[in-house]
Amino acid sequence: MRYFNLFSDILITKGVNRILISDLQRNYSELQSLELNNIIEELKSNSIEDVFALYDQESKEMLQEYLNFLVEKEYGFITENSWDENFPPLQTDFSDSSTISNIFIETADLMFSPQLVQSIENLGIRHLVIYCESKLSLMDFLTLEDTFNDSCLESIEIFSLYHEDVNDDFVKKLDEKCLRIYSLIFHKCDNAAFEVTDTFKFNLVFTDQHLKINSCGKVDLKYFETNMLKVLEAINHNSCLHKKIGIDINGNIKNCPAMCNSFGNINTTTLEEAILHEDFKKYWNLTKSGIQICKDCEFRNICTDCRAFTEQTHKNNDGLDISKPLKCGYNPYTSQWEEWSLNPLKQKAIQSYSMQQLNYDA
Amino acid sequence: MILIISKKQETTTNEVIKWLLAMGKKFIRVQEDEVFEIKTKEKRIYIESDRNCFYLDEISSVWYRRGGLKFKNFHYDNHSVNIHMQEHQHWLHDYVIKTLESKKHINKQSNSAVNKLFVLEQAKKTGLDVPEYYLAENTCDVVLDKTIIKPLTGNITIDAYQNYGESIMYTHVIDRQEEDSFFITFFQEKIEKDFEIRSFYLNGRFFSTAIISQNDERTKTDFRKYNLEKPNRNVRYNLPIEIERKTRQLMELLDINCGSIDFIKSEEKFYFLEVNTVGQFLGVSSMCNYGAEKAIAEYL
Numbered sequence: 001m002r003y004f005n006l007f008s009d010i011l012i013t014k015g016v017n018r019i020l021i022s023d024l025q026r027n028y029s030e031l032q033s034l035e036l037n038n039i040i041e042e043l044k045s046n047s048i049e050d051v052f053a054l055y056d057q058e059s060k061e062m063l064q065e066y067l068n069f070l071v072e073k074e075y076g077f078i079t080e081n082s083w084d085e086n087f088p089p090l091q092t093d094f095s096d097s098s099t100i101s102n103i104f105i106e107t108a109d110l111m112f113s114p115q116l117v118q119s120i121e122n123l124g125i126r127h128l129v130i131y132c133e134s135k136l137s138l139m140d141f142l143t144l145e146d147t148f149n150d151s152c153l154e155s156i157e158i159f160s161l162y163h164e165d166v167n168d169d170f171v172k173k174l175d176e177k178c179l180r181i182y183s184l185i186f187h188k189c190d191n192a193a194f195e196v197t198d199t200f201k202f203n204l205v206f207t208d209q210h211l212k213i214n215s216c217g218k219v220d221l222k223y224f225e226t227n228m229l230k231v232l233e234a235i236n237h238n239s240c241l242h243k244k245i246g247i248d249i250n251g252n253i254k255n256c257p258a259m260c261n262s263f264g265n266i267n268t269t270t271l272e273e274a275i276l277h278e279d280f281k282k283y284w285n286l287t288k289s290g291i292q293i294c295k296d297c298e299f300r301n302i303c304t305d306c307r308a309f310t311e312q313t314h315k316n317n318d319g320l321d322i323s324k325p326l327k328c329g330y331n332p333y334t335s336q337w338e339e340w341s342l343n344p345l346k347q348k349a350i351q352s353y354s355m356q357q358l359n360y361d362a
Numbered sequence: 363m364i365l366i367i368s369k370k371q372e373t374t375t376n377e378v379i380k381w382l383l384a385m386g387k388k389f390i391r392v393q394e395d396e397v398f399e400i401k402t403k404e405k406r407i408y409i410e411s412d413r414n415c416f417y418l419d420e421i422s423s424v425w426y427r428r429g430g431l432k433f434k435n436f437h438y439d440n441h442s443v444n445i446h447m448q449e450h451q452h453w454l455h456d457y458v459i460k461t462l463e464s465k466k467h468i469n470k471q472s473n474s475a476v477n478k479l480f481v482l483e484q485a486k487k488t489g490l491d492v493p494e495y496y497l498a499e500n501t502c503d504v505v506l507d508k509t510i511i512k513p514l515t516g517n518i519t520i521d522a523y524q525n526y527g528e529s530i531m532y533t534h535v536i537d538r539q540e541e542d543s544f545f546i547t548f549f550q551e552k553i554e555k556d557f558e559i560r561s562f563y564l565n566g567r568f569f570s571t572a573i574i575s576q577n578d579e580r581t582k583t584d585f586r587k588y589n590l591e592k593p594n595r596n597v598r599y600n601l602p603i604e605i606e607r608k609t610r611q612l613m614e615l616l617d618i619n620c621g622s623i624d625f626i627k628s629e630e631k632f633y634f635l636e637v638n639t640v641g642q643f644l645g646v647s648s649m650c651n652y653g654a655e656k657a658i659a660e661y662l
Contacts, residue, residue, distance in 0.1 A: 008597045009649070025595055025649060074595060077574075086600045087572065095653055097380040124380060152380065232651060 001047040002064070002084045004040075004067065006076040008090040011231060011280030015298025017335045019039045019073065022302060024090075024228040029302055061187045085243055092233040095332050098124035100275065101243040106213055106257045108249065110144040117147055119271040123245075131213060131257070133249075135163040145178045155182045159211055175200045187211040213248075213258050217306035219328035221337075224302045228354070231301050234288065240305040241283045246273060253352060255283065256309035283307050286320055293324040297332035312349045326350065363420045364389040364662045365462065367429035367471060374644055374655065375427050381659030389662075390414055390421075393427040400454050406566045409433075409458060418458065423466040423651045423662045428640055430471045431459065464581040468564070468620045468658065474639045476616060478514050478548070479639055484615050490634040493626075495550040501536065510552045516640065553633050559599055559625040562643045562654050563613060565661060568606050569652040572599035572627075596649040601625070605632045613637070620658075 011022040019037045022029040042051045048067065050070045055063050077084075100123040105112075107130060120128070128148075136158075144156070158181065166186055171194075174181065178201070184193075192206035209215075217301050233242060246254045252262035253274040263274040274280060286307075288300035292314045297303070306325040313323045326349050329340035340346060364382065368375040370393050382389050396411035408417040409431075429451045433455045437443040479497075486492050496503070512518075512533040513594060520529045535552055561570040575594040601609075613632075621641045624635040647654035 007595055009595065025597075026593060074574075084603070088598050088600055090598060093651070095656060097377075097384040097656070099384070124383060228649065228651065344565055 001049055001079065001158070003047050003079050003081075003187070004043040004076055004080060005083050005087060006040060006044070006070075007074070008087060009228070011042065011090075011301065013298050013301045015335075016332050017294050018298050020298040020302070021239075022073070022226045022231060023073075024226065024231055027132060027226045027228075029226040031298070035062075036066050040064060040070070048332045092232055092235050094229075094236040096229075096233075096243065098126055098243060099270070100125050100245050102127045102129065102245070103271075104129045104131070104244065104246040104257055105200070106249045108132065108134050108248065110136060110140045110147075112144075112147055113266075115150065116266060120148075120153060121151050122272060123275075124152055125245075126214065128153055128155070129157045130159065131211075132158065132160040134161055135165075137165065138162045138173055141174055141181070142177055146178060148180055153180060156180045157183035157185075159185045159187060162186035162192075162206060168194045171200065171204060175202070178202070180263065185211070209328070213239070216256075216258055217309045217325060217327050218306060218340075219306060219325045219330070224299060225306050226302050234301050234303070234305075236284045236285075238283050238305060238307065239288070239303065240307050243284070245275065255280070256308050282318070282320060286322065290316070291322050291324065293332065297330065299330065299332075309351070309353055311346060312352065363422060365416075365421045366391045366427065367374060367425070367431060368392070369394045369429045372428060374642060377644055377655040378425070378658045378662075381396060381656050382662070385659060387659070387662065390416055392429075392431060397432050397434050399434045399571065400458060407458070418461050421462060421465060424462050424468070425658065425662055426467065426469040426471045426474055431462075433458075466662075468661065469639055473617055475516055476621075476637055476639060478636055481591050481612075481616065482634075485612050485634045487623065488611045488615065490605070490608045490612065493551040493553050493633050493635075495548065497546050498549055499546050501539045504536050504539070504549060506539070507535060507537055508552050510534060510550050511536060511547055512550070514548050516638075542577045551628045553628050555626045555628055557627055559627060559632070559645075560646055561600065561601060561609070561623045561625070562620055562647055562652065563609070563619075563623055564654070564657055565619045566600060566610055567657070568609075569647060569650070569654055570599045570601050571596050571646045571650050571652075573646070575628070596646055598650045598652075601632065609634070 009024040011024055013020045013022065014034070014037060017034065018031050019034060020029050021032055039051065042054070046054075052063060056302050059203075068196060071078065090150040103125050104121060105128065108128065110132070122304055127161065130144075141158075144158075148156070171184075174184070181202045183203045183205075185207065187207050188210040189206040190208055196206065230239070231237060237243075242257045244256065246257040246259070247266055248254060248257040248262075251266040253264050253266055253269060253271060254260075254262055261279065263269070263277045263280050288305065289296070291305070294300050294303065294305070306327060310321050310323040311326050312321065314321070316322045321334045326346060327336045327340050329343070330336075331338070341350065364387060366375060366379070366389055368391060375391070377393065379389065392411070392414060396413055398409040398411045398414075400407065400409050402408070406417050406419060411645060422493075433451070435451055436447065438447050443635065451631065459471060482492050482495060493557055498504075510533050513531045521527075523529050525572050529615060536549075557575065559570055559572055559574040562567045563569075573594050573596055605625070613619065613621070616637070621637045621639040622641045623637050626633040626635060643654055
């Protein structure tokens, strides 16, 4: 007798009509049928021969094709006599040494107070995202890099307004001097000064769109990422807000700059104090399985979620908004993607966020 | 207070330190460019460098990762005095190292570098299967295509050789005879593998990973020749209890309580290959969600 063993780093997420197979090692997900899922389930408790015996002649061919597919994709392997019990399942607990892992700052300049820099260090923050509506000089960027020279911060992503000083030379100097910047997005750029090649340490983007804070929160296939840590975090926590902190343009400390609730102002409150507020972590453990509609969706373990903009249809007993993200056009019951902003059922929520002027296609 | 002996910008050390900070455990990190002087104050011994200064009795546990504690050595003009003072200083340095190593620790400066040949001999004594090996200066006894060579050194890289920045000496299968003799070289029987197993070992515990590379020609003899398009599958694995018992015995014989241990699984057999005390293990550990860095921080 032969037995099929599914590798422990292959995660199958069952939706209403389909499954998503996520290969957590090769950082890749693909959609497959429920039929394949049934076969995988049967192979967990029966030998390959016994599973074949369950099917009629015609279906046996299909079964063989599925089995070949699983082996060719290296989703699993076949053993003789029994399953190989020395391969234990993946433990799906999530642990991260940081108190806060990501900070999103909406700011007019790149000058950070020593107190804020110290707080970033104290909380063990690894990733910084800056959204800036003004034009930044080369000096501004270099000062920022210098600010975090001796810190535990690992990466910096910056969205800033394009201006004509941003040329080849400007970017080359940044590339020479900066270690932590891994992504640079210059927005509202009608005519980039040069062709972007793939030769810099960081990812460089010029976009003609005028990005806004409320451009965030779109749920789409192109933002989904299959990655062991992200998936483990999503299984255990809220993938949008867990270990995240934001500071809006007025200095208000929030879960995310696009949300309303403030936990104090950065001029009078430290980040350490703000996260002690009883409501600061209230969304951290809301997983996708606790969110309406999403709980039935095959993408729930790789989804980015969004708690800032939702359809505003459901609240749970603790007062948490458990509605589907507003900017998600996917319907797991029909397996169809549609343009979210045109959905008549979402118009009320869209108006309540006063997003009429939103750019829809970032 | 935890003492960490490591090198600058050493990733594993950095990751463990993040956990120590999160756990609120105090630590001192010593780097390779520090030289210590031994001093006393109120009958207590302390050691001091440009960056660090601490009493020996403050230290509760020690993690020896890489590098080592170095001491200032004073020389004296008078020959006789100098001979005496050299020995005098030797015993003081020796005392500091021995005192630190007698505390709760992860590996020791004095024996962390392992001799691959000696380790293989000890492994055989504990009853582990070891592929046949020998040293030779020519290829007369080599069975072609069934024998591999690999470096005896701990460091498997060569710097600036033949215009390459850094080269890695991979395990290599011998496919032809050499006419000339050469410097004494390590030969080993090539084992047809089902897959490789790398176990991160910490004070008796095993965190094992099966590295499945057999489907790929590139990684057949050495999984470190990564295939970036289709990476090896690294998944959790439990070694048989008997293999763990023998390996634990080996680690006790070698007096090493932390390291990466390599095996080859070939049908029913598990062949022991080597122990590496200084290698990077976090990549393999994180792919299995083992959290080895957290386990180290908890132990210290």
